[in-house]
Every structure is written in structure tokens, then in C-alpha cells.
Amino acid sequence: MHVVIVGAGIAGLCTAFELRSRGVRVTLCDPDPAGGASHAAAGMLAPAAEIVWGQDRLHQMMADSAQLYPELVARVQQATGATVAYRQNPTMVVAAEAADRQALEELEEVRHRLGLPTQMLLGSQARRREPALAGNIAGALVFPEDHQVDPRSLTGILIEHFGQDLIREQVSEVEHCGATARVHTQTGRVLEADQVLLATGLGQVPGTPRLPLRAVHGDILRLHLPAHLHPLLTHTVRGVVHRRNVYLVPRSDGSIVLGASSREDGNDLVSVEALYTLLDDARRLVPGIMDASLREVIARPRPGTPDDRPIIDRVDAHTVVSNGFFRHGVLLAPLGARIASDLLLGADPGTHRGLLGLHRFPVAASSTSH
């Protein structure tokens, strides 16, 4: 059994790791491994704080996937001998102003319904736990079960792990030839595959179905704090500021990842408005970030589906798709890897399968026949 995976973002890499641990031979193809959305992502593993009305099904997947992370990290570390930058610090969701408390109350209510009670903190109580918070915040919730991973650490370790089995080339075509598929690369290399996994994000490969994906760009900053301010934060701080979202993820090295905008203007460069708004909202929650230095600001597009749930489905006898992870690619990677691996190997992927099929997008499904 040989599976060729087109696309070595976090979805492709984690699925490759899952397949190899099941004894399958794997080859990955990507001209810029983990250079897309995975390169920008903050890596919050925060399903509790990510609850959105009307997305209970997506939320259940996120919670299930979050629970798989400690085991994934342990397995990767065991297989590679490397240490993944994975951190089990809690998340605090902060309301900047009185009007933003409503968002916390909604969050509390959804969690209560899911059997995950939370206690609302006054601003003063929140500041006792996280002294860098602004003096005028209106309230907070703490989610001790949330955690975080540095996606660049995890993908970097997996890229090294796959070594020569990761081909840094663009795939120019996927061709079906009887019992196998042939994956052609830009330099004319041909890979014979029993199965092909398409994990290309927004990249389109000739000979493969066109998916109903839109580019949702995010701008994200990496800040460096002087040593005397380290650590500025111990919680991951998610803020609601004038009903806009902003987050600050503190890394173990004292840096802070500040994100993220969500825009659909097709602009691959960093948006000045997004940059300004992120800084403006973040400084209202954590004034101390103004003492930081800017290490990096980048923008990347994320592939979004019409209902924000991923597409993980078999599209023909040789081909499985794993895509459309939107803002949740890092969080959903372990669960996505299991489901895609099951589909590739003909096993039953279990309860989430029906929610992830291409059939739910009738227009897109018909476009696959072209």
C-alpha cells in the first residue's frame, strides 16, 4: 500500500504520520511544506473558547480533536526524539467593555448546555490571575482545559521526520490508470499510488475535483518581549473588543502571537487596517504589549467551506480529499488525520463522517464531474 499525499500543510503531515504509524508507505509532495496557513497559525487548541452559535457539530469535532493532541504530541516525540512546542496553559476570554460581556454570557450559556460550566470573573478577579490585563476590562471566563501548540514546531519536526519521502515539488496532474493512480510532479517525476490524499488547501491540482473553498485571509503578528517583561502573560488571552475578536498567545520563550484578522478581500499582503485594529484591540486588553518589538507580521489565506466544516471525503476509487479546515486547521489536524486515514484504508471513520462529505454542497458536487 502506497499513499501519495498532495500538500504538506499540517493536515497532510499529520495524516502522513498517522498512516505511517499504521504501517502504510507514504510520500508527500509540496513545493513549500507548511508554508501556507500552517505557517501563520497561532496554534490555539481552544475548542471551549471557540464556541460559536449554530456550530455545535463543528464544536464537537473540535473538542474531540483537542483531546487527541496530547497523544499525538507524545507519539511524534517518541517517533522523532524531538520536543514539540506544546503547552498546557489555560485560556482566558476577556470582555473589554460592558457591552462585550454579552459575548461572554452567550459563551457561558452554550457551555452550560454542553455540560461544561464556567464561572464569570469580575475584571478585578481576572487581573488577580493575569496581572497584565488592563484595569478597565469588564469581565472574563477561564477555560483551564484549553492548550496550545506552536504549529511551526510540530510541522517542522514532521517535515524532518519524513525526509526524502517529502518531495519539494508542485504536483502538475493526478492521473488514474486502472488499479493505481499516477501523480505527476512539475519536473516530470511520476509516483505510482494505490491511494491519493488531496490536502492542498487553496491550491488546485489538475485532474482533481474542484472544491467549494473560499480564501479567508488572516493577518498575524509575532511580538518579542524584553527579558524583564517575561512572561507578560501566562494565559492565552482571547478578547472581545467592541464585539471584535483578538487573541494573544504567550509562547514559552516569552514571545506572544497576536492575531488574527479574518477577511475575504483576496489580498495576500498584510492589511494595514487589520494590523492597526489588532494592535489597537490588543493594547486595550494588555497595555504591556506596547513595550514589545515586532518580530514578524504575515498574512495567509485559509480555505473555508460554505458551512465552515471541513471536507474529508472519498471522491473516487483512488482519491480522498481532506481540506476546508478554515481557522481550525491546527486544532482539527489529529481528528482529520484519523478520518482521512480510515477513508484511505477502507475503514469506517465513525461518527463525524456524515458531516464532512462533499454531498452537502450540491453545486460543488456536480462540478466534480467536469
Added chain:
Amino acid sequence: MHVVIVGAGIAGLCTAFELRSRGVRVTLCDPDPAGGASHAAAGMLAPAAEIVWGQDRLHQMMADSAQLYPELVARVQQATGATVAYRQNPTMVVAAEAADRQALEELEEVRHRLGLPTQMLLGSQARRREPALAGNIAGALVFPEDHQVDPRSLTGILIEHFGQDLIREQVSEVEHCGATARVHTQTGRVLEADQVLLATGLGQVPGTPRLPLRAVHGDILRLHLPAHLHPLLTHTVRGVVHRRNVYLVPRSDGSIVLGASSREDGNDLVSVEALYTLLDDARRLVPGIMDASLREVIARPRPGTPDDRPIIDRVDAHTVVSNGFFRHGVLLAPLGARIASDLLLGADPGTHRGLLGLHRFPVAASSTSH
């Protein structure tokens, strides 16, 4: 006659060009030509708008140097066949709020005393000339005689022009040997020089005098505007916002250079506070910049002297110094090149000489004897 110039920022490069046009053989040494302050500078040639109380002497130098620019640009273009990105668009100095009008009045008064009358514009009058200005600005002055150059264009052309005569190496020592000096590079190369010009900015070369310079860091942004907003501005806009300064320099390609902070915290990375403040002040003057994309944000230190005037002086029989150009390196480059060339060749550099000597810093002068 052979002059070795240590440091190929805009000062070193323009002096090299001046010397060569006087028939002198020139060699430049710099591991990263034009990679320091010159790389960050916006290139405003705006002595009129740069007037500061108590710096009449510096201002006179700036005005003199600005007048040399058209000729310098023409000579560089003639010698190289390349086109320098030089632009004769006017400057508008804008007061964001009523309280900021006082800064304009001071500027008007100094100009009046210098025989350069200016007419104060109401906000509405300013917006007729520059429609992208915010609706609530409090007033403006226009300086039609100001202009601008893209320092990366000018230095890039000069770097190419000097070709093999620009050695991309660090100078490890300057040694005096009778009638000549020997300049040693990091790879062990030895250059015999009749004269040495030290134009090293904040870099320190063993065997040369220690100058009373401090690092004044500036953060600066380059913004890209979508085609339908081009040109957003036709004037260079210098704003006074809560008595802070900010400028927006529109390039011919539709991009805008937004700068610049002035801080002495020794931080070589971009300051988050400076970045935020520049964006916040700029959007108050020109709201349309929020529709731009970020092309670049960088920080560089500029060498400042205790009185903000440069040091251009002979320090011994073989050595002339040209340094300390602070925020005015690009503007002062043509005049500085003339004065330094005169000093190197034993000619009389004229009226400005007495203002630029090392003797005005007694402590520093004594430290040269160590």
C-alpha cells in the same frame, strides 16, 4: 591620489561620487552597502518643513544641500545612464487638531524671519489641494520648494556605478604608515590610501577616533495601495498630531512611505508602540491609508551628535570624518560630500566648516587620544 572610504551609506557613496568626478581614485569598503540608516530613510528633501527652533545653522546647511540635489541627480544620471527616483512634489504640513496649529504658527514665524513667507490654509483649503486629508484637520502650510528622493534608488545606482571599487568587507583596522594609511579588511586585504574617509555611521573601526554619537532609532513603514486608490496623495504630508510628528511620502509608483519614530531605547527591532503610534497618527491625517497593504516595516539606528549637527572634520594627516547626520543624512548628502571632498583634497570647504568640527565636543576630542 587614492582615497579609501570606510562606510558605503549615502554619505560615503555621495562623497565617493564627488571625489571621482574630481579625478580622484576611490575605493569603498562596506560589508552591507547602504544597508543601514540609508536603507530605511524616506528621502524627504524638505528643509522648509524641517525647521526647528534654535537650529538656524543646521537649517541653513539643509537648505544649501537641498539646492544641490537637482544637480547631483543630473550628474549621477549622466554618469550612470540610470534614472534616479527623484520627485519634485510639494510638502504640506498639516495640523491634526486646533492645538497643533501652534506648531504651524511657529514654523510660519521662523520662515518669515528667514524671508520665506508662507500662507496658512484652512482645513477646507488644504483638502481642496489634497482631497485624501481627513475632514477634521485644523490647518496646513504648503512648501512648494520641497522635494524627495528614494534613497534606495540613489544608493543602488551608486553601488552599481562603483562596481569592483566597492569592497563588501568589514574594515578591521586603519593603520598609519608614514606618508600613507593602510586599511585592513576582515579577510586580510590591505588597501594603501593617501587619505581615508570614515563614514561609518554608528559602526566603530579600530584605530579611528571615537565620536560622540548616539543611536537614534527610527521605525518606518512602506505601504502599497491598490490601483484604484493611486495616487492617494500628491503632496508629501507632514503631520503634527498631538504635537507628535508623522510623515507620508508618496512615491511615483503609488506606494507611500510612512515614518518615522525617533527613539533612543537601543532596540534594533521594530517597536510595537512606534508602529501603532505611526499608524494611529497617519490615519487621523489620511484615513485612506487603512485601505493599504503593508509591504515592509523596518527599524534602523541613525547616528546623532550632541547638537544634532554632523561632524565633518579632519582628525589627522590621513583621516577625515563624515558622520553624525542624524535624521538628515539623505538631505545633507550632497553638501556633506562637497565638504568632505574639500577636506580630503586640502581645499577650503567654505562657510560651514567651523560648525562641523570635532573641537565643539571637548570630551569626545580628548577621547581620541586614547
